[in-house]
Amino acid sequence: MVELSPDEIVFWKWGFVSINETIVFTWAVMALLVFLAWFTTRRLSVEPPISHWQNLFETLIGYMDSQIQGIAQMSPDRYLPFSGTLFLFISVANLLDIVPGYRTPTSSLSTTTALAICVFFAVPIYGVAQAGIAGYLRHYAEPSILMLPFHIIGEFSRTIALAVRLFGNMMSESMLIAILLTIAPLFLPVLLELLGLLIGQVQAYIFAVLATVYIVSASSNDRKIVKDSEGGT
Amino acid sequence: MQIDYFTIVAQIINFLILVFLLRHFLYRPVIMAMDEREQKMVSRLKDAEQKIKEAGQETETLRRMKQELQDERQEMLVKSTEEVRVLKTDLTEKARAEVEASIADWYASIERQKESILTELRLRTGEEIYAISRRALQDLANEKLEAQIIDTFIQRLHEMEETEQEEIKEFYKTSGQTITVRSTFEIPDETRGIILETMRNLAGKEVKIKFETSPELISGVEMSTPDTRIGWNIASYLDTLKADLSMAFQERASGKLLTSEEKKNE
Numbered sequence: 001m002v003e004l005s006p007d008e009i010v011f012w013k014w015g016f017v018s019i020n021e022t023i024v025f026t027w028a029v030m031a032l033l034v035f036l037a038w039f040t041t042r043r044l045s046v047e048p049p050i051s052h053w054q055n056l057f058e059t060l061i062g063y064m065d066s067q068i069q070g071i072a073q074m075s076p077d078r079y080l081p082f083s084g085t086l087f088l089f090i091s092v093a094n095l096l097d098i099v100p101g102y103r104t105p106t107s108s109l110s111t112t113t114a115l116a117i118c119v120f121f122a123v124p125i126y127g128v129a130q131a132g133i134a135g136y137l138r139h140y141a142e143p144s145i146l147m148l149p150f151h152i153i154g155e156f157s158r159t160i161a162l163a164v165r166l167f168g169n170m171m172s173e174s175m176l177i178a179i180l181l182t183i184a185p186l187f188l189p190v191l192l193e194l195l196g197l198l199i200g201q202v203q204a205y206i207f208a209v210l211a212t213v214y215i216v217s218a219s220s221n222d223r224k225i226v227k228d229s230e231g232g233t
Numbered sequence: 234m235q236i237d238y239f240t241i242v243a244q245i246i247n248f249l250i251l252v253f254l255l256r257h258f259l260y261r262p263v264i265m266a267m268d269e270r271e272q273k274m275v276s277r278l279k280d281a282e283q284k285i286k287e288a289g290q291e292t293e294t295l296r297r298m299k300q301e302l303q304d305e306r307q308e309m310l311v312k313s314t315e316e317v318r319v320l321k322t323d324l325t326e327k328a329r330a331e332v333e334a335s336i337a338d339w340y341a342s343i344e345r346q347k348e349s350i351l352t353e354l355r356l357r358t359g360e361e362i363y364a365i366s367r368r369a370l371q372d373l374a375n376e377k378l379e380a381q382i383i384d385t386f387i388q389r390l391h392e393m394e395e396t397e398q399e400e401i402k403e404f405y406k407t408s409g410q411t412i413t414v415r416s417t418f419e420i421p422d423e424t425r426g427i428i429l430e431t432m433r434n435l436a437g438k439e440v441k442i443k444f445e446t447s448p449e450l451i452s453g454v455e456m457s458t459p460d461t462r463i464g465w466n467i468a469s470y471l472d473t474l475k476a477d478l479s480m481a482f483q484e485r486a487s488g489k490l491l492t493s494e495e496k497k498n499e
Contacts, residue, residue, distance in 0.1 A: 005235065007235065007237045007240050008235075016239055017239060018237070018239060018240075020237070020240060022237075022240050022244070023240060023243050023244070023247070026243075026244060026247050027247070030247060030250070030254070033251065033254075033255060034251070034255070034258060037254070037255055037258035037259035038258045040259075040263075041258055041259060041262035041263060044262055044263065045266075046266055046269045046270045046273065047270075047273075054263070054266075057259060057263050058263055058266075058267060061259075061260065061263050061264065061267070062267070077264070080260055080264075081252050081255065081256040081260050082252060084255070084260060085248070085251055085252045085255050085256075088255065089248065089251055105244070108240065109235075109236050110236050110237045110238075110240035110241045110244060111240070111244045113236060113241050114240070114241045114242075114243075114244030114247075114248060115244070115248060117241070117245060118245055118248055118249070
C-alpha cells in the first residue's frame with residue numbers, strides 16, 4: 001500500500017506534536033545541506049586549486065546570483081539567502097528521491113504550504129524593508145484603489161498556487177511511479193524516475209524564481225516583471 | 234490530501250533555520266571568497282596592465298638605446314675608417330718620401346763615387362799624359378833640337394821686354410852677381426860666348442854666368458835671377474799643362490758636384 005503523503009507516517013507523537021516522515025526527511029535534507037556547506041566552506045581557497053565541492057557551490061551560487069540579478073535588476077545579495085535556500089532545499093529534497101526508502105518532503109502539502117507561507121510573508125517583509133510601509137502599501141492601490149481587492153486576492157491565490165503547484169507535481173510523480181510499479185514493474189519506472197528527477201529540478205527552479213519574482217515585484221515599482229513572469233507556469 | 238498544521242509550523246521553522254544556517258555556512262563565505270577572488274583578479278589585471286605598460290616603456294627605452302648604440306657604432310666605424318685612411322695616406326707619403334730620400338742619397342752617393350773615380354781617372358790621365366809627354370820629349374831631344382833650343386833662347390834674350398832688361402840690369406848693378414843658365418845638355422862654348430856677349434851688352438859691363446846642366450828641364454835652356462826667369466824648356470810647358478789640367482779637373486768636379494746637389498734639392 002502506497003502512502004500518498006509522508007505526513008501520515010508518524011514516528012513519534014505526543015499530543016499535538018507529531019514527528020512524521022516529512023519532518024524527519026526535512027531534517028535529513030537540512031543536515032546534508034548544512035554539513036556540505038560547512039564541509040566546503042571550512043577551508044575555502046581563493047586561489048586555485050579549488051575543491052570540487054567549493055567549485056559546485058560557487059557554480060550554483062553564481063548561477064543563482066545571475067538569475068536573481070536578471071529578475072531583480074539590482075544587487076542579488078539581499079534575496080540570495082531566501083531564494084537560494086528555497087531552490088537548494090527543494091532541489092536536494094527532490095534529488096534525494098532516488099535514494100530507496102526516501103520520500104521527498106515536497107510531496108507533502110504541509111511542506112509546500114509552509115514554503116508558500118514563507119514566501120507569503122517574505123513579500124511584505126522585503127517590500128517594507130525596501131520601500132517602507134507606506135511605499136509598500138501604496139502599490140496595492142495602483143494603478144487605482146479599485147484594484148485593492150484584486151491585489152489582496154492575488155496575494156492569497158498565488159500563494160496557494162505556489163504551494164499546490166509544487167505539491168501536485170511532486171505528489172503526482174510519486175503516485176505515478178507507485179501505480180506503474182503495479183502495472184509494469186520492470187523498465188518503465190526507471191524512466192519515470194529519471195523524468196521525476198528532471199521535474200523535481202524544474203519545480204525547484206520554478207518555485208524559487210516565482211518566489212523571487214513576487215518578492216522583487218513587491219519591493220520594486222516595476223510591476224511589469226511580475227506580469228511577464230506569471231504566465232508560463 | 235490532509236494538511237498537518239504542526240508539520241506546517243515545523244517546516245516553516247525548519248526552513249527559516251535552514252535559511253539562517255546556509256546563510257551563515259554557505260552564502261556568506263562563498264560569496265566572500267568569490268568577491269575576494271574577483272578583487273584579486275582585478276588587482277592582478279591592473280598589475281598585469283601596469284607591467285605591460287612598463288614592459289612597453291622598457292622595450293621602447295631598450296630599442297632607443299640599441300638604436301643609439303648602432304648609430305654610435307656606425308659613427309665610430311666611419312671615424313676609424315677615415316682615421317685609417319688618413320694614417321695610411323700619411324704612412325704611404327712618409328714611406329714614399331723616405332724611399333725617395335734613400336734613392337736621392339743613393340744617386341748622390343753613386344754620383345759622388347762616379348765623380349771621385351772620374352776625377353782620379355782624370356788626374357791619373359793627366360799624370361800619364363805628362364809622364365808620356367815627358368818621356369817622348371826626352372826621347373826626341375837631340376843635338377839638332379838642342380841647337381834649335383839655343384837659337385830660340387838667344388833670340389829670346391834679344392827680344393826681352395823692357396821690364397826684363399831693366400831687371401837684369403838692376404840685378405847686375407850689385408857687383409859679384411851671377412846668373413845661372415841651366416840646360417838639359419852641355420852648351421857649347423861658342424854658344425856660351427854668344428850668351429855672355431849678349432848679357433854683357435845688356436848689362437853694360439862684365440857679367441858672370443854660371444852654366445849648369447839640369448835633366449829636370451827635359452829639353453831646353455833657362456836663365457834665371459832671383460826675380461826673373463828667361464828661357465825655354467819643355468818642363469815648364471808640361472808643368473803648365475799639368476797645372477792647367479789639374480785646375481780644369483778640380484773645376485769640373487766641383488761643378489758636377491754642385492749640379493748633383495742642386496738636383497737633390499729639386
